[in-house]
Amino acid sequence: MNEMANHLVKHMVRVAPRMSVRCASSSTPARPIKSDPVAIPEELPQELKDSIYPKIGKREIVGFGWNGLPTYVDRCEFPFPSIRFKETTPEILALREKEKGDWKKLSVEEKKALYRSSFCQTFAEFDDAPTGEWKSIIGLALMGIVVTGWCLIAVHQMAYDRLPVTITEEWKEKMVEHMVRQGQNPLQGVSSIWDYENNRWKK
Amino acid sequence: MLRAVTSRFYAATSAALRANIQRTCAVQAVRYSSHVKESDEEFDARYEAAFNDPNTDGWLIRKLMNDLHGYDLVPEPKIIIAAMKACRRVNDYAMAVRYLEAIKLKCDKNLDKIWPWMLQEIGPTLKELGIDTPEELGYDKPELAKVNVFDIH
Numbered sequence: 501m502n503e504m505a506n507h508l509v510k511h512m513v514r515v516a517p518r519m520s521v522r523c524a525s526s527s528t529p530a531r532p533i534k535s536d537p538v539a540i541p542e543e544l545p546q547e548l549k550d551s552i553y554p555k556i557g558k559r560e561i562v563g564f565g566w567n568g569l570p571t572y573v574d575r576c577e578f579p580f581p582s583i584r585f586k587e588t589t590p591e592i593l594a595l596r597e598k599e600k601g602d603w604k605k606l607s608v609e610e611k612k613a614l615y616r617s618s619f620c621q622t623f624a625e626f627d628d629a630p631t632g633e634w635k636s637i638i639g640l641a642l643m644g645i646v647v648t649g650w651c652l653i654a655v656h657q658m659a660y661d662r663l664p665v666t667i668t669e670e671w672k673e674k675m676v677e678h679m680v681r682q683g684q685n686p687l688q689g690v691s692s693i694w695d696y697e698n699n700r701w702k703k
Numbered sequence: 704m705l706r707a708v709t710s711r712f713y714a715a716t717s718a719a720l721r722a723n724i725q726r727t728c729a730v731q732a733v734r735y736s737s738h739v740k741e742s743d744e745e746f747d748a749r750y751e752a753a754f755n756d757p758n759t760d761g762w763l764i765r766k767l768m769n770d771l772h773g774y775d776l777v778p779e780p781k782i783i784i785a786a787m788k789a790c791r792r793v794n795d796y797a798m799a800v801r802y803l804e805a806i807k808l809k810c811d812k813n814l815d816k817i818w819p820w821m822l823q824e825i826g827p828t829l830k831e832l833g834i835d836t837p838e839e840l841g842y843d844k845p846e847l848a849k850v851n852v853f854d855i856h
Contacts, residue, residue, distance in 0.1 A: 562761055562762065562765060563761070563762050563765035563766060563769075564762065564765070564766050564769075565769075566769065576808055577772065577773065578769050578772070579768065579769065579772055579801050579802065579804070579805040580765040580768055580769050580798070580801065596794070599794050599795070599796050600794045602833060603791070603796055603832060603833030603834065604833035605833075606796070606833070608835075608840065608841075611796060611800070611835060611840060612840060612841075614796045614797045615796070615797045615800055615801070615840070615842070617797070618795075618797035618798070618801070619797060619801060620849070621847065621849060622804060622837070622842040622845070622846065623804040623805070623807070623808055623837075623842075624804075624837075624842060624843055624844055624845045624846075625845040625846065625847060625848070625849070626851075627808065628845075629845040629848070631851065
């Protein structure tokens with residue numbers, strides 16, 4: 501117990517300069533016994549065992565993870581979570597036995613099975629794989645634009661006054677005719693381009 | 704146990720801090736930060752030694768790898784070779800493949816330049832230990848599709 505404490509402290513001080521005191525907290529699970537992967541390690545106090553083990557089932561605690569809690573998440577910045585992904589079954593235990601021998605003797609399926617027993621998804625799957633999220637983004641954006649369009653039409657119909665009659669083409673033509681008859685702006689404006697002799701616009 | 708750990712922790716760090724402070728007080732012309740910057744070789748040597756130490760178990764190897772992954776660098780091939788041998792020592796194949804994938808992530812935009820060189824450097828060790836690269840296992844492309852947990856409502 502004492503050498504474990506020494507060992508832990510020596511490594512904390514020497515190995516990682518960005519260590520914080522959180523590693524010395526009492527909620528850090530102690531390291532499990534290497535030889536027996538399924539056994540609940542006896543160094544853990546009972547209250548810790550009661551709080552951890554119902555939640556993670558029979559999965560093996562293998563490390564500190566990122567905050568000392570026994571959770572599994574695939575994170576690209578912390579490749580190694582604190583627990584394995586799959587619960588330890590007899591098949592997996594058999595694979596672990598084979599793993600202790602020569603790795604060249606493992607087949608590709610066995611290697612993949614070993615990987616999947618420890619990890620949920622590969623980096624290619626959780627990090628780089630296309631999610632198709634762009635479809636929902638574009639769809640929702642377009643739906644938003646359409647709903648805005650409806651709101652604009654509704655407001656236009658219900659709230660705005662109708663356009664005044666002075667905007668119609670007939671009114672505007674009549675207006676120009678009156679301006680010309682009155683001789684408005686004879687030097688540079690509308691009357692200057694009306695041909696009064698021939699009663700038409702100047703060519 | 705907690706008291707023993709924390710008291711030793713504080714004893715160790717406060718001794719180191721006191722030594723540092725005495726060093727900085729002695730030289731007044733030059734300004735040092737309280738943390739003396741270690742060189743690249745010391746950094747490499749420290750991690751290589753930690754991986755090669757036969758006392759490091761799976762717990763500490765994962766911690767070392769997680770920490771190394773946090774730095775803004777691609778680890779030197781000799782550190783990776785030491786890490787692979789450490790994985791072999793604790794009989795954990797998945798850890799080795801996972802770390803190779805993590806290195807590929809560290810290469811990021813320069814993957815085409817760095818990864819072939821890296822494979823060339825660590826290739827002999829991988830062959831000797833029987834570790835497949837992620838490409839050989841088919842893990843450079845997605846194999847299983849799972850719904851992202853944040854999309855499950």
